[in-house]
Amino acid sequence: MSWFKRLTKNISGERKELPEGLWTKCEGCGEIIHRSQLELNLWTCHKCNYHFRINSYDYINILIDKGTFKEIDKKIRSVDVLNFVDTKPYKERLKEAMKKTGLNEAIVTGLGKMNGISVVIGVMDFRFIGGSMGSVVGEKVARAIEKAYKTKNPLIIVSSSGGARMMESALSLMQMAKTAAMLTKLAEARIPYISVLTDPTTGGVTASYAMLGDINIAEPGALIGFAGPRVIKQATGKDLPEGFQRAEFLLEHGFIDLIVHRKELKNKLVQILKLLLEK
Amino acid sequence: MSKFVLDFEKPIIELEQKIEEMRRFANSGGVDLSEEIKNLENKVEELKKNIYSNLTRWQKVQIARHPDRPYPLDYIYLMMNDFVELHGDRYFGDDKAMIGGFARLDNRTVMVIGTQKGRDTKSNLYRNFGMPHPEGYRKALRLMKLAEKFNKPVITLIDTPGAYPGIGAEERGQAEAIAKNLFEMARLQVPIIVVIIGEGASGGALGIGVGDRVLMLEHAWYSVIAPESCSSILWRSWDYKEQAAEQLKLTAQDLIKLGVIDRIVPEPLGGAHRDHKEAARILREILIEELEALSNIKPKKLVEMRIEKYRKMGFWEE
Numbered sequence: 001m002s003w004f005k006r007l008t009k010n011i012s013g014e015r016k017e018l019p020e021g022l023w024t025k026c027e028g029c030g031e032i033i034h035r036s037q038l039e040l041n042l043w044t045c046h047k048c049n050y051h052f053r054i055n056s057y058d059y060i061n062i063l064i065d066k067g068t069f070k071e072i073d074k075k076i077r078s079v080d081v082l083n084f085v086d087t088k089p090y091k092e093r094l095k096e097a098m099k100k101t102g103l104n105e106a107i108v109t110g111l112g113k114m115n116g117i118s119v120v121i122g123v124m125d126f127r128f129i130g131g132s133m134g135s136v137v138g139e140k141v142a143r144a145i146e147k148a149y150k151t152k153n154p155l156i157i158v159s160s161s162g163g164a165r166m167m168e169s170a171l172s173l174m175q176m177a178k179t180a181a182m183l184t185k186l187a188e189a190r191i192p193y194i195s196v197l198t199d200p201t202t203g204g205v206t207a208s209y210a211m212l213g214d215i216n217i218a219e220p221g222a223l224i225g226f227a228g229p230r231v232i233k234q235a236t237g238k239d240l241p242e243g244f245q246r247a248e249f250l251l252e253h254g255f256i257d258l259i260v261h262r263k264e265l266k267n268k269l270v271q272i273l274k275l276l277l278e279k
Numbered sequence: 280m281s282k283f284v285l286d287f288e289k290p291i292i293e294l295e296q297k298i299e300e301m302r303r304f305a306n307s308g309g310v311d312l313s314e315e316i317k318n319l320e321n322k323v324e325e326l327k328k329n330i331y332s333n334l335t336r337w338q339k340v341q342i343a344r345h346p347d348r349p350y351p352l353d354y355i356y357l358m359m360n361d362f363v364e365l366h367g368d369r370y371f372g373d374d375k376a377m378i379g380g381f382a383r384l385d386n387r388t389v390m391v392i393g394t395q396k397g398r399d400t401k402s403n404l405y406r407n408f409g410m411p412h413p414e415g416y417r418k419a420l421r422l423m424k425l426a427e428k429f430n431k432p433v434i435t436l437i438d439t440p441g442a443y444p445g446i447g448a449e450e451r452g453q454a455e456a457i458a459k460n461l462f463e464m465a466r467l468q469v470p471i472i473v474v475i476i477g478e479g480a481s482g483g484a485l486g487i488g489v490g491d492r493v494l495m496l497e498h499a500w501y502s503v504i505a506p507e508s509c510s511s512i513l514w515r516s517w518d519y520k521e522q523a524a525e526q527l528k529l530t531a532q533d534l535i536k537l538g539v540i541d542r543i544v545p546e547p548l549g550g551a552h553r554d555h556k557e558a559a560r561i562l563r564e565i566l567i568e569e570l571e572a573l574s575n576i577k578p579k580k581l582v583e584m585r586i587e588k589y590r591k592m593g594f595w596e597e
Contacts (some may be wrong), residue, residue, distance in 0.1 A: 042488060080539070083527050086513035122418040135593030142590060149512070164481070164503045170539045173481060173503040173590035177489045180461035181589040188466075190352035207482045212462055226454035226482070227444030231508075235444045248494055254322045255452045 022081055026050050028221070031199075051219045051262055053199060055101070056108035056125040059158055063266050064112035064121065071110040075144050078105060078136045082169060090167040097128045105136045106161070109144040111153070115270045117277070120148040123158040126200070131166035138175025142207060145182040147192075154273055155193040163203015176208035186268040191275045194269060195256045197224050197247070197256065204252050215272060216256040217265070218247035224256075283308045283346050287330055287338055291549065294323045314316075327548045334498070336524040340506060342498040343438075343477045347552040349559065351378060351393025351436040354476065357559030358566070359391065363421060370452060371540075374415030376407045377487075379422040382429065385567045390426035392419050393436035396477075409478075410443040413456035416486045420460050423467055431568055432470040437485045440505060442483030464489035465530040465589065466582050470573035472566060474544065475499045475531075476551075491585050492569050493539070495531040496562075497519070497546040501539070502529035503529055538592065542569075 022035050028050025042062055043052040051138060075096075083092040087088055098104060106128035111120055122144045124131045138240075141157065148155040164172035186193055197206070197215025200223035207226055210216075218256060225245040241251050250256045260268045286293050299318050305312040334342070342348075345517075354360050362382035366373040377559075379392035395410060397403035426433050442453055462569075464471060471490035479488070479501030495501060504512075509527060510519035534540045546560055551558035573581070 073597075079594050079596050081594045082526065084526050085525075086519075088525065124452060136595045138593055139595055152291075154386050166504055166509055166527075168593075169450050169503050169529065169532055170501055171537060171593050174589065176458075176482065176485060176541055177461050177465070178589045179463035180458060180585045181489070184462055184466040184586065188464075203480055207457040208404055209458075211452075211455045211458040224454075225449050226442065226457070227449065230448065232444045232449065236446060238446065240446065242445070249450075253450050253452065255455050 006206040008131075009218070011264045027052070037261065042176070044262050049220055049261065051199060051221060052125050053160060053169065054121040055127065057124045058151075060108065060121065060147075061113070062262065063114060063156070063158075063269065064119075065114060065116070068113040069121075070191065071108060071111055072147060073109055073140050074104065076105065076136050076139060078134055078168075080167070081171065082167070084169075085165040086167075093129060093167070101125060101127045104139065105127055106131045106133070107140050109140050109147075111147065111151070113138070113271070114266060117270060117273050118151070119151050119156055119273070120144050120151065121156045121158070124160045124205075126160040127163075129165060129167075131159075131161035131205075132163060132172070133161060133175050134165035134172050135175060137165075138178050141175075142181045142182045143180070144214060146240065147187055148191055149185055149189055151197050152189070152191060154194065154277070155186065156194050156196065156269065157213075158196040158198060159201045159205050160198045161201055161205035161210075163205055167262065173204065176204045179209040180212060183209060196265070196269075198222050200224070202228055214276075215258070217251060217258045217260050217268070219257045219262060219265075220247055220259050222247045224250050228236070285338070285341050285345065287334070288549075289325060290383060291330065294319060298323070298537065316377065323413055324548070327446065331548060331550070334570075335521070336528075336530055337506065337521040339498050339501050339530050340478075340524050340549050342552070343500045345550065346398060346553040347362075348438075348477055349551055349555045350398075350438060351391075351395050351476070353392075353555055354436055354559050354562060355382060355391055358563040359389070359489060359548040362391070365425075366418075368414040368417035368421055371414040371419060373416055373544065374407075374411050375405055376409050376439070377415030377418050379419060381426075382522075383402065384434070384563070384570070387570060388431050388433050389421055389570070390433045391436065392422055393476075394439035394484075394487070396438060398562070407443060409439045410441055411439065411483065412443050412445070413451040413453050414511070416453075416456035416460050417502065419487050420456075420463055423464065427467050427469050430469060433490075434472050434566060435490065436483045436487055436511060437473065437475045437479050438477030438499075439480055439483050440478055441480040442486060443519075444464070446487075454482075457482045460486045461462065461489055465586055468578040468582065471585075472569050472573070472578070474566075475501050475540070476562075480505050489589070491573055491587075492541050494542045494544050494565065494569070495534065495540045496544045496551060496558075497531055498550055499531060500529040501531075501534055501558075502527045583593045 029048035396409035473490035543592035
């Protein structure tokens, strides 16, 4: 059987590992994209327009004029009032999330300029316990709203979240009421609030501030809904229609104003803000 | 009275049946058993007190779901007069899981709104098991705006396993409907009293749950998620519902400490399902008292206080 024997060294053993993170496979079309190209396209696929999930600070860099971002309330941190333990203690989950992301919580808020227009901005980060909203996210959103109210600057919130955070139970639920209640003040003062919904935005975040924008904008293909698709499938026993709960589906059903490609988002936001703010 | 008996209620039911038997025997045989009966009755009271003051969180969830528990329409007919039920959201349809209308409570006209379950399979299908669609939340909002227009206070009675997770519900904007309600309830110009009477599951409950005073029945539960779903997501199995209930701190006794609710409404000994009339009498008195306290506050001040109340919710460090 010697003719079947490999005479040379195992080929697979010689395969070189790709430098980590240099190439990324598009989750939309499978295209292998080089990091530099991905960055150039603001983490969207040049072939199929798939929008990758990105970090809070990366998003802020895309929207806010260079060197103008001033973060606020950076030091607020979650406390585990309920002593919540599932397969892991909540305290540990928080520590891990902080280590993994370098963030203190699932949203970064601050002041900045967009083509010279002053805005208050909040950007959620899905990597931090699924972008879930507990007391801190609620409080930071509430403070961002207050900041917009006091400075009379428009508010922009970029959402990506699995919903209210289970580990803070009813306290998380109350953040929905808190953020919605604070938005009434902004509305009464006629200060614009634009909500940007990215992949995914579901549950208690969609059912509070993310759906309450004067203008709701979504990224292409973003999953947006109240109940998650798995829950709906389980509850109804039905197959879900194609494109269900995607941004295009929400546009079709009348719940968002626009779908905007990430590369055009800043210009579109500036255009809208100018229309609203100028005489 | 009740056919459906929870495990931990069994000793009580057994003793009660025994008393019943002794009564029948005494009546038919002319034997005087009054002393023994009285002893047993005292024993039942003791047992009830003992069991009902030491319930686990999961047992409370079970009581809150007891099929004989009074639902909003039961409370309305027992507490109020002249109830006129109003229907429809004026956009899509009439959600049977959400009921509401004007009624008289004591000497006041109120708008009463609630999530309504059914008692058997047929009525549960009709009521969608108390799980509203977007049109339910929009109907509730329409009625609240109507109350505001005619300066009537709003009372909401909550008992829902959640907003319905379905295809149609998503198509018609379940999230938007709930979000809009939170927003509009926060600034409604009339008093709002919220009562969680049974199950208070997540956004589906909060969708009619923003108010000046949030009351909760002694054995009701209120949480960001039902214990079963929490178990399924965090433990990746349906088997940890008891632990999930413990972790979620979802009882009235937990939530008053966390500042989520303002007042606990006592239930008759043994739970509201064992005495509808008494449960309604207690709630009625408390509602009258709460309404009276809110009735003299000017609308502007009322809304300010309401927003401030929610502004303070939660815990953090910095």
